[in-house]
Amino acid sequence: MPNRLxxxxxxxxxxxxxxxxxxGAVDEDGRGPSIWDxxxxxxxxxxxxxxGAVTCDHYHRWPEDVALMQDLGIDTYRLSVAWPRIQPHGxxxxxxxxxxxxxxxxxxxxxxxxxxxxxxxxxxxxQALEDDGGWLNRDxxxxxxxxxxxxxxxxxxxxxxxxxxxxxxxxxxxxxALGIHAPGRxxxxxxxxxxxxxxxxxxxxxAVLRERGLDVMIANNLTPVRPATDDPADAAAATAYxxxxxxxxxxxxxxxxxxxxxxxxxxxxLGGCVRPGDLALIxxxxxxxxxxxxxxxxxxxxxxxxxLPFTEAEIEDVPRTAFxxxxxxxxxxxxxxxxxxxxxxxxxxxxxxxxxxxxADEVHPDGTVPDPDRITYLAGHLDALAAAAAEGVDVRxxxxxSLLDNYEWAEGFSQRFGLVHVDFATQKRTPKASYGWYxxxxxxxRSQIPR
Ligand code: BGC
Numbered sequence: 001m002p003n004r005l006x007x008x009x010x011x012x013x014x015x016x017x018x019x020x021x022x023x024g025a026v027d028e029d030g031r032g033p034s035i036w037d038x039x040x041x042x043x044x045x046x047x048x049x050x051x052g053a054v055t056c057d058h059y060h061r062w063p064e065d066v067a068l069m070q071d072l073g074i075d076t077y078r079l080s081v082a083w084p085r086i087q088p089h090g091x092x093x094x095x096x097x098x099x100x101x102x103x104x105x106x107x108x109x110x111x112x113x114x115x116x117x118x119x120x121x122x123x124x125x126x127q128a129l130e131d132d133g134g135w136l137n138r139d140x141x142x143x144x145x146x147x148x149x150x151x152x153x154x155x156x157x158x159x160x161x162x163x164x165x166x167x168x169x170x171x172x173x174x175x176x177a178l179g180i181h182a183p184g185r186x187x188x189x190x191x192x193x194x195x196x197x198x199x200x201x202x203x204x205x206x207a208v209l210r211e212r213g214l215d216v217m218i219a220n221n222l223t224p225v226r227p228a229t230d231d232p233a234d235a236a237a238a239t240a241y242x243x244x245x246x247x248x249x250x251x252x253x254x255x256x257x258x259x260x261x262x263x264x265x266x267x268x269x270l271g272g273c274v275r276p277g278d279l280a281l282i283x284x285x286x287x288x289x290x291x292x293x294x295x296x297x298x299x300x301x302x303x304x305x306x307x308l309p310f311t312e313a314e315i316e317d318v319p320r321t322a323f324x325x326x327x328x329x330x331x332x333x334x335x336x337x338x339x340x341x342x343x344x345x346x347x348x349x350x351x352x353x354x355x356x357x358x359x360a361d362e363v364h365p366d367g368t369v370p371d372p373d374r375i376t377y378l379a380g381h382l383d384a385l386a387a388a389a390a391e392g393v394d395v396r397x398x399x400x401x402s403l404l405d406n407y408e409w410a411e412g413f414s415q416r417f418g419l420v421h422v423d424f425a426t427q428k429r430t431p432k433a434s435y436g437w438y439x440x441x442x443x444x445x446r447s448q449i450p451r
Contacts, residue, residue, distance in 0.1 A: 032088025050412025
């Protein structure tokens, strides 16, 4: 059995974060309000009323965080750029202080031997754009391309590869269909235009990046979908779920078409929002790499009540994270081999842009943070990645979620995903046992495999 030390030569090790989850400083240097500032301020939206106003205070403490990454020995830091720092109201000239923050950070990362891999949109839309309909409004896709140009013009001389969107599926479902995340809309299937317009934004931004000679990626949340039983009704439900969660965001970009959503009563033009030429723009000349965020597989059964064409079933007899998510490392191999089988030569190289788990970590009296469950989780998933590589999937890198414990969206500060513990009262950072484990793994892999 291949294991993590068999990952290919040149494999790039990294960590991931996102702006709203770590930066804080929401009112500084001209940043405008984002949909998360507004949503989190509404009573009852986020556990314990937590907001991202301070979170890890990374906006001020970034030198310490860069030093932690340098000691870890990573190749890649996947961060996100906060659109409301660059364009406080979502349009118009770029805010010099916003650009300057990321400019300094990029230089510090490069000086530490780390390549920045920025995501342009990780869910913190300027509130002014939401006031005009957010991603339900086609115009937001064009605004996104303008913002992309402003950031790429400033940083593109030092940053070779860019991720346009983070998890457009989760943003559509949690933000626009169910209202669990900002902007808190509860539109159910009427949320689909938010997917199309994000994808259109991806296509337009990708063209802007390519014009500047930059590499283009997207970070999709993907899950292998398992029918609950071999009953054909469960299989049909699994096919329908797979189309919505996965294929909507990969068939469009890799094949230039949307999957069959007729199980949802949807036509190919997603109820009228798709215009001629859109899918060609979305696919463009392809991706330089596909970012995959993997957390767990999904088990799907036939619906038990009218409405959606599926119901989610429990995955039984597996360990669970503190969040209650099932831990199924081999699901990562299953997912990647499945992508390769589905897309063949059109599948670009893969980078894992997120993978990790929440653990109820505590600093012990001796100052250590033992997190054996996280080490087991990471080791298992990296072994599964090596197994996928051994089966011929072109895997180029892995960024664990996350560097720091941070603001876990609607769960506030209750879920800790970091390699580094953060005391949110004092801002003290304490590397956990998993940090030392990951550092040693990176060093060992590097020493035994020529770059
Ligand atoms: C998101 C992250 C989030 C993580 C854990 C992903 O869906 O991109 O922002 O913190 O999962 O829930």
